[in-house]
Amino acid sequence: MQEKEYGYGWVMVFIAALFNGIAVGVPTSIGMFIVPISADLGWPRGDVAFAYTVCVIATGIGGVIMGYLADRLSTRPVVAFGVVVMAGALYLLSNVSTQLGLYLLFALLGGFGAGAIFTPLITNVGYWFSKNKGLALGLATAGQAAGQSLVPFSTSFLIVVQGWREAFVTLGLIFGVALLALCVLIRVPPGHARALERAQAPAARADTTSTSLSPTVIVGWLCVATIFCCITMSTPVVHVASMALDKGFAQDEAATVFALIGITAIVGRILYGKLADYIGGIRTLLVGSTIQTAMVFWFTQIDSVNWMYAMSVLFGLGYSGVMTSVTVSVRELTPIHRRGIAMGVMTMFGWIGMGLGGYQGGVLFDLSGDYVWPFGAAVISGLINMALVSALLWRLGRDAPPGARLAPA
Structure with a gap:
């Protein structure tokens, strides 16, 4: 573990x-391209939305490989x-004319x-902190949330002004x-290599968590829930x-609902x-999952612009905590020498779930209208998901001594 925290x-x-x-906002922007690409090229919405599925699954697989290489x-x-590849893929997407080309370029952009x-x-940030790990990872993933709203929001206006290509x-x-200019600021903590060596020693491996569940089982359990x-x-x-456009909202109103x-x-x-x-990452994950699940269906029942704005805020309060909590859980429940690969695998399953959700939305819409x-x-x-997280919380709690936290600091 990286015991000392550094200001950098x-x-x-x-x-x-x-x-x-x-990095997350660019793939999410496909939601803004669905309608114009479908109208211009005559493709069903489900086919265009499938580009997002391809992208996020590729992102997950690529994250495992790239996390390994980063270590x-x-x-x-x-x-x-990654920055060079992303910029190149975006340029090539401006000339896409076939569905296969769309999917291959989004796979490149993601993977x-x-x-x-x-x-x-994200793994790097976890290395820098021990006491304030939750706050640090919360701030880092807040950028992801900002990107998921602000990048597509800005993109929607670019499409109106310039066209989608x-x-x-x-x-x-x-x-x-x-981003290339800012890459010079990326560093790892002082003494990080020595911390990895100590964590891989037999004595350190023998005592990594306060539960009888192995880190592999915990990560696997969380991966299924994350999907x-x-x-x-x-x-x-x-x-x-x-959906907002289908309800008759203006382009800027629909973009605001999303943003x-x-x-x-x-x-x-x-x-x-x-x-x-x-309270620990697992308990926080259950809180966010509950709010998210309770709110999601209400989008379909509202036709007022103002009420759609309010529902976006309520849903955002739930969904915002999910991936932050998963990230903190991985940081709490896995040893440092396995944290990079664990984060990569977890992210891969999260992206698989993101891809499946986006795709099923397009397919079921095409089938039902x-x-x-x-x-x-x-x-x-x-x-x-709530049932799986609750079961893991119960299982970890069963092993914990009375009055102990569920996860190590």
Whole structure:
């Protein structure tokens, strides 16, 4: 464990928040491209939405590979590589004319672009902190929430002004130049290599958690829960803007409905991160999952612009805590020498869930002509996630001594 906290860790929190906001916000922007691409090229919405599924699954797989490489090559070169790939893929998307080309480019953007940015930087932030890990990771993932709202929100206006093809070019140019310049600030903590060596010693491996469950079992349990959790999360993230347009909202109103989810989540992730420092990551995960599941279906029942704005805020308060809590749980329940790969695998399953949620939303809409069925499926997924998290919480609590925390500091 990295026992000492360094002031530069807060610089890395800022870098991770900014980079991850863009890395996650760019794939999420497909929600703004669904309608114009479908209208221009004559493709069904489900086919266009499938690009998001391809992208996020590729991001998850790429995150495992890139997290592994970052542990051996250092974080900076891996992230810089991801920035170059992401910028290049966005430029090439401006010329796409086939569905296969759309899917291949989004796979490239996700697997070797976003995947090389998100997992290595989040893992890096965890290395810098012990006492304030929840707050630090909450701030870092707040950037992700900001990106999921602000990048698509800005993209929607680029599409109106420039058209969808030129919008891809502008995104690639701005993000590529800005992020490459900031890569020089990426570092790992002093003494990190020695901390890894100590953690891999037999004595250190023998006592990593206060539960009889192995880290592998805990991570696997959380991975399954995360799939269902992210199906619930991604259904409105990908489709709420299109739903708002179908309800007759103006383009800026639909974009605001979407943006408010992420804006709320910026604050929510910080609050959930601090809450996790007090009650642990697993309990905080259950709180966020419950609120998210309770709110998601109500989007389909509201036609008022103002009430849709309010529902975006309420849903954002739930969904904001989920991935922050998962990140803190991995930091709490896995040893340092396995944390990078654990975070990569966890992220992969989260992206799989995000992809499935976005895809099922498009497919069920195409089959039914309405968003009631896909959002109803999101509720069912949320309930399954809550059951799995509750069972893990009970299992960890059974092993904990009376009065002890569920997770090590």
